[in-house]
Amino acid sequence: MSFFDDAEWLQSHIVNSFITSDDTGLCEMVMSSECASSGAAAGDPSERDTYFEPHSIDIVMDMDIGGHRRRSNTSQRLDKLKKERKNAARIKHIIWQPNADPLPDADRDFVFEKKPIVIAERPKTSLLTEQLNSLDLSDNPFTEYSKFDGRAHAGVPTRRINIFLTMAPPEEQAFPMSVTVVASARVSQLIGLICWQYTSEDREPPLRHSPELYSLHIAEDDGEVDWDFPPLDDRETVAKFGFSVLALVETEQTEVTVNVDGRDGQDQVTLSLKKRNATVAEILNAVVSQRPDLAPDNEVELALERADNSSTAASPLSADTRLSQLACQHFNLIKTTSARKHKDTAVVEEPNFSGQMSAMEATVYQTFKVNMLSSLVIKAPIQLGISGDRVEIDPVQMRSSLNVSKFLSKPRAVTYQIDCIMECRLLDVKYGGRAVLRLVYMLPSDGGYKHHDLEADLGTAKEIVRKLEYILDFRSSMNRKTYLQQKEKRTLLGTLSSGK
Amino acid sequence: MLDGRQLAATMSVCSDGVSSSDAILLATAGYDHTIKFWEPHTGVCKRTCQHQDSQVNALTFQPDRTLLAAAGYQHVRMYDVNSTDMSPIINFEGVSKNVVGVGFLRDGRCMFTASEDRSAKIWDVKTGGLHCQRVFQVDQPMTCIVLHPNQVELFIGDQAGTIHQWDLRSDQHDKLIPEPDAAFQHIDIDSSGRQMAAINSRGSCYIWSLSDGATDQAPVQITPKRRLEAHTRYGLKCRFSADGQLLCTTSADHTAKIWSTKDYSLVKTLEWRNKDETQRWVWDCAFSSDSKYLFTASSDEQARLWNLETGSVVRTYKGHTKALTCLAFSDHD
Numbered sequence: 001m002s003f004f005d006d007a008e009w010l011q012s013h014i015v016n017s018f019i020t021s022d023d024t025g026l027c028e029m030v031m032s033s034e035c036a037s038s039g040a041a042a043g044d045p046s047e048r049d050t051y052f053e054p055h056s057i058d059i060v061m062d063m064d065i066g067g068h069r070r071r072s073n074t075s076q077r078l079d080k081l082k083k084e085r086k087n088a089a090r091i092k093h094i095i096w097q098p099n100a101d102p103l104p105d106a107d108r109d110f111v112f113e114k115k116p117i118v119i120a121e122r123p124k125t126s127l128l129t130e131q132l133n134s135l136d137l138s139d140n141p142f143t144e145y146s147k148f149d150g151r152a153h154a155g156v157p158t159r160r161i162n163i164f165l166t167m168a169p170p171e172e173q174a175f176p177m178s179v180t181v182v183a184s185a186r187v188s189q190l191i192g193l194i195c196w197q198y199t200s201e202d203r204e205p206p207l208r209h210s211p212e213l214y215s216l217h218i219a220e221d222d223g224e225v226d227w228d229f230p231p232l233d234d235r236e237t238v239a240k241f242g243f244s245v246l247a248l249v250e251t252e253q254t255e256v257t258v259n260v261d262g263r264d265g266q267d268q269v270t271l272s273l274k275k276r277n278a279t280v281a282e283i284l285n286a287v288v289s290q291r292p293d294l295a296p297d298n299e300v301e302l303a304l305e306r307a308d309n310s311s312t313a314a315s316p317l318s319a320d321t322r323l324s325q326l327a328c329q330h331f332n333l334i335k336t337t338s339a340r341k342h343k344d345t346a347v348v349e350e351p352n353f354s355g356q357m358s359a360m361e362a363t364v365y366q367t368f369k370v371n372m373l374s375s376l377v378i379k380a381p382i383q384l385g386i387s388g389d390r391v392e393i394d395p396v397q398m399r400s401s402l403n404v405s406k407f408l409s410k411p412r413a414v415t416y417q418i419d420c421i422m423e424c425r426l427l428d429v430k431y432g433g434r435a436v437l438r439l440v441y442m443l444p445s446d447g448g449y450k451h452h453d454l455e456a457d458l459g460t461a462k463e464i465v466r467k468l469e470y471i472l473d474f475r476s477s478m479n480r481k482t483y484l485q486q487k488e489k490r491t492l493l494g495t496l497s498s499g500k
Numbered sequence: 501m502l503d504g505r506q507l508a509a510t511m512s513v514c515s516d517g518v519s520s521s522d523a524i525l526l527a528t529a530g531y532d533h534t535i536k537f538w539e540p541h542t543g544v545c546k547r548t549c550q551h552q553d554s555q556v557n558a559l560t561f562q563p564d565r566t567l568l569a570a571a572g573y574q575h576v577r578m579y580d581v582n583s584t585d586m587s588p589i590i591n592f593e594g595v596s597k598n599v600v601g602v603g604f605l606r607d608g609r610c611m612f613t614a615s616e617d618r619s620a621k622i623w624d625v626k627t628g629g630l631h632c633q634r635v636f637q638v639d640q641p642m643t644c645i646v647l648h649p650n651q652v653e654l655f656i657g658d659q660a661g662t663i664h665q666w667d668l669r670s671d672q673h674d675k676l677i678p679e680p681d682a683a684f685q686h687i688d689i690d691s692s693g694r695q696m697a698a699i700n701s702r703g704s705c706y707i708w709s710l711s712d713g714a715t716d717q718a719p720v721q722i723t724p725k726r727r728l729e730a731h732t733r734y735g736l737k738c739r740f741s742a743d744g745q746l747l748c749t750t751s752a753d754h755t756a757k758i759w760s761t762k763d764y765s766l767v768k769t770l771e772w773r774n775k776d777e778t779q780r781w782v783w784d785c786a787f788s789s790d791s792k793y794l795f796t797a798s799s800d801e802q803a804r805l806w807n808l809e810t811g812s813v814v815r816t817y818k819g820h821t822k823a824l825t826c827l828a829f830s831d832h833d
Binding site for chain 1: 792
């Protein structure tokens with residue numbers, strides 16, 4: 001194949017092969033961004049033979065990153081129908097038929113015989129009482145998590161994951177425990193479920209008494225833990241990950257050192273934390289409890305800053321930042337006056353600050369309960385679903401017994417492709433913590449713009465706006481650029497005319 | 501003999517589905533088109549079955565405890581207790597309306613049903629054939645059905661407040677109308693066959709004493725004994741405990757009440773209340789075989805286990821997504 005001499009083409013071909021053969025989608029996530037950047041860095045593109053497009057058009061970076069690539073709806077539905085048919089075939093149907101040949105009277109006596117009444121000897125204590133008495137619920141402190149067991153649910157999406165138990169004796173470590181979890185559970189709840197199943201299967205050694213002391217790591221099929229990746233974020237839902245193998249790892253004690261300026265010069269406080277998600281505030285409390293002399297007074301507040309990172313200017317960490325997000329174990333204790341703190345927190349934003357959305361979070365499908373305001377004053381409750389590639393509006397069935405609702409036009413269920421959504425902004429904040437937001441969309445037929453006004457409480461409204469803004473910025477479609485330009489022009493004209 | 505702790509341990513090991521080695525069976529169902537099997541002492545749901553297209557009106561275990569029968573709209577479905585399958589294994593059809601009551605003869609050969617289509621039917625479970633097939637028609641939609649322990653007489657309530665007594669041998673039937681226009685919601689006969697209780701939509705509970713007829717062929721004699729103003733609202737179920745010492749009545753007034761059958765005095769009112777919610781309609785109940793505990797199923801989507809000595813809730817069975825209307829329990833062979 002001598003004419004494949006373009007190194008870049010070959011590289012891109014290999015990358016594409018990786019992506020197409022990897023079902024988990026991880027390669028796609030990692031590699032498509034990498035090769036895009038390397039492609040841009042390579043020399044003059046006009047020199048290359050344009051016939052060999054370096055990227056296959058078949059591969060489109062799609063929005064449901066991180067999970068399994070979904071199968072098409074049709075094939076899923078066909079599968080479901082097939083399964084239902086198969087199940088139905090197994091059910092024996094007995095249909096009532098009129099009996100043409102009823103039992104003769106003599107036989108009836110024989111078939112339905114009067115039986116003596118047996119009064120069974122009943123034990124003084126029933127099995128149930130025995131079990132209730134013998135079972136101490138504290139035997140399995142994780143019982144509350146049993147409700148996430150997917151085996152006990154029907155018709156709910158579940159995930160079956162093989163869990164390697166790193167705390168098990170070496171000869172058992174090669175055999176994972178299979179756990180079926182409800183897909184909507186969070187990772188922290190999955191950990192609880194694993195602990196519950198582990199305990200209820202009487203595995204040894206016994207676990208420590210809180211799921212907080214454990215974390216889930218990505219693992220290879222043979223049970224080898226992939227230490228290069230951080231543990232799964234325990235606030236994420238299980239559905240987001242496509243792993244079929246994970247490892248339960250006891251969180252090691254994390255040693256955290258904090259440099260403090262004591263009265264007698266530089267000093268160091270060493271803390272050993274067991275919780276994997278200790279927050280900065282908790283670390284601060286622990287420091288103060290070890291060194292009461294450092295306790296903050298009215299003027300001064302305590303804060304932590306990273307001590308290991310000299311390249312970026314150190315800045316106080318916000319109190320709810322979690323240790324697991326920082327990947328840092330050395331901190332400086334700093335004293336800030338309230339004024340400085342305010343200034344600083346306003347300017348500095350932690351890259352991992354939990355309030356901020358990541359690209360992952362923003363594109364995950366999420367629903368909101370909001371009211372749609374129509375031209376009439378009537379509010380109609382709807383469910384607004386936002387994902388990385390579309391916005392869905394579904395009317396919610398009203399429970400009101402009034403027939404009035406029948407006459408009013410109910411909102412129809414509509415789906416907008418994300419490229420048709422132009423803008424989402426907060427229109428009005430009303431008394432009582434309600435807010436109105438406007439969702440501007442384009443009619444694909446004629447390119448005209450229309451909008452929906454939605455009402456929700458302020459928190460939800462802000463979240464919707466933030467989420468959509470993030471997705472829109474991420475997509476940056478041509479239509480939206482045109483819309484924004486037009487809008488800018490209009491406002492400009494508006495200010496000009498009002499200036500006159 | 502295993503002690504309780506070992507037993508609990510062995511039971512929780514086989515956590516895949518429900519197994520017949522589970523000596524205790526508890527199933528609940530209602531409006532969410534699912535049937536859930538629970539491990540009663542831990543409160544853990546072991547298995548969920550689908551009951552498609554219909555709510556469940558009544559649940560009962562077959563006497564040999566291998567099948568669970570669920571009565572729904574136009575059919576009775578049987579689920580294998582010992583499998584992990586979500587679907588039923590037998591579907592009985594041929595009823596034009598809701599099946600409101602279902603039960604088995606003691607030998608497990610025949611199943612009886614009562615339906616809103618005004619007919620009570622006897623089905624052959626073992627063969628599905630017509631051999632012991634029987635039908636009994638009344639002129640009102642039925643509400644409940646119960647078998648006398650002598651295995652040949654069925655008592656059927658209808659919406660007009662009549663109790664029909666149907667003898668399977670002679671096909672003779674009789675009527676009892678203690679209070680016209682108040683439909684009996686449930687009838688129960690204690691295991692010794694000496695007393696019968698029935699609760700109606702006005703919350704009144706009637707008690708009769710039963711005695712054998714003059715001859716072997718004669719129907720059971722019914723003598724009125726007592727009328728309890730058990731509840732002020734709709735009555736839903738009345739059930740005797742296994743030893744016949746206690747009677748439980750449940751009602752739309754959000755309570756279950758326990759009565760002593762000696763003098764029909766109120767022993768306990770079972771109410772559950774949180775700071776901002778209460779238990780809702782209590783649709784069904786079941787005593788443990790030693791009469792120390794009671795299960796209830798309620799519209800608030802939860803089933804509860806009550807300690808009858810203290811009147812407190814010992815376990816809560818959460819997981820259903822709509823109102824619970826029936827439960828089945830068995831803790832002895």
